[in-house]
Amino acid sequence: MPKISECTSSIYSALVKKIAFVTGNANKLREVKAILSSGAHPIEIDSQSLDIPEVQGSTQEVAIAKCRMAAKLLQGPCITEDTALCFEAMNGLPGPYIKDFLAKLGHEGLNKMLDGFSTRAAWALCTFAYSAGPDSEPILFEGRTDGTLVPARGPAVFGWDPCFEPLGTGQTYAEMDPARKNSLSHRCKALEKLRAYLQSFPQE
Numbered sequence: 001m002p003k004i005s006e007c008t009s010s011i012y013s014a015l016v017k018k019i020a021f022v023t024g025n026a027n028k029l030r031e032v033k034a035i036l037s038s039g040a041h042p043i044e045i046d047s048q049s050l051d052i053p054e055v056q057g058s059t060q061e062v063a064i065a066k067c068r069m070a071a072k073l074l075q076g077p078c079i080t081e082d083t084a085l086c087f088e089a090m091n092g093l094p095g096p097y098i099k100d101f102l103a104k105l106g107h108e109g110l111n112k113m114l115d116g117f118s119t120r121a122a123w124a125l126c127t128f129a130y131s132a133g134p135d136s137e138p139i140l141f142e143g144r145t146d147g148t149l150v151p152a153r154g155p156a157v158f159g160w161d162p163c164f165e166p167l168g169t170g171q172t173y174a175e176m177d178p179a180r181k182n183s184l185s186h187r188c189k190a191l192e193k194l195r196a197y198l199q200s201f202p203q204e
């Protein structure tokens with residue numbers, strides 16, 4: 001079983017100041033930089049755009065394999081991220097396969113997938129993985145935001161942002177000011193746990 005860290009930020013002090021983030025997604029990179037550069041103990045991102053092949057499996061298996069491969073390519077510590085969009089009516093699918101579903105079906109097709117089902121409930125799941133290096137097993141940090149899949153509203157800048165309306169907000173991610181999305185998103189919840197973990201490292 002992969003190790004999933006719990007968020008216990010209050011007991012930690014800030015010691016890691018910079019980390020390599022391996023992703024091919026510029027929108028992810030922008031949000032991660034915005035979230036980690038804020039707060040009392042900012043963490044700087046050294047971005048590495050590498051094309052990492054992705055395995056099939058659960059969100060955890062996909063996240064672990066991506067991070068293992070990234071640490072091997074970099075020959076050093078790094079973080080990676082995998083994002084899933086999960087439909088309640090489909091027991092969590094498309095999940096980690098949302099990238100292909102979005103590319104082939106678009107926003108309208110994603111909505112059509114749920115026609116005929118009794119619920120349009122969905123959740124966004126972000127899984128960060130941290131590896132200390134090529135010989136270390138990645139550790140996972142998950143963040144989840146619940147919401148509803150809706151017909152697209154707002155600018156189509158980032159993936160399925162226009163189709164996902166977090167519960168109780170009345171706005172899709174795409175309609176939100178970036179700071180609002182970053183305050184309640186699946187990504188910020190996972191990064192809060194990762195930040196706490198990175199800041200728990202003993203001083204060298």
Ligand SMILES: O=c1[nH]c(=O)c2ncn([C@@H]3O[C@H](COP(=O)(O)OP(=O)(O)OP(=O)(O)O)[C@@H](O)[C@H]3O)c2[nH]1
Binds near residue numbers: 028054081083161
């Ligand atoms: O509307 C969105 N709001 C988000 O907050 C968000 N985060 C990720 N995504 C999209 O969901 C798929 C995940 O696939 P994914 O995790 O494998 O990412 P990726 O392949 O683009 O990059 P990476 O694997 O190199 O990091 C890709 O289509 C991403 O564009 C998002 N869409």
Ligand SMILES: [Mg+2]
Binds near residue numbers: 054
């Ligand atoms: Mg990917």
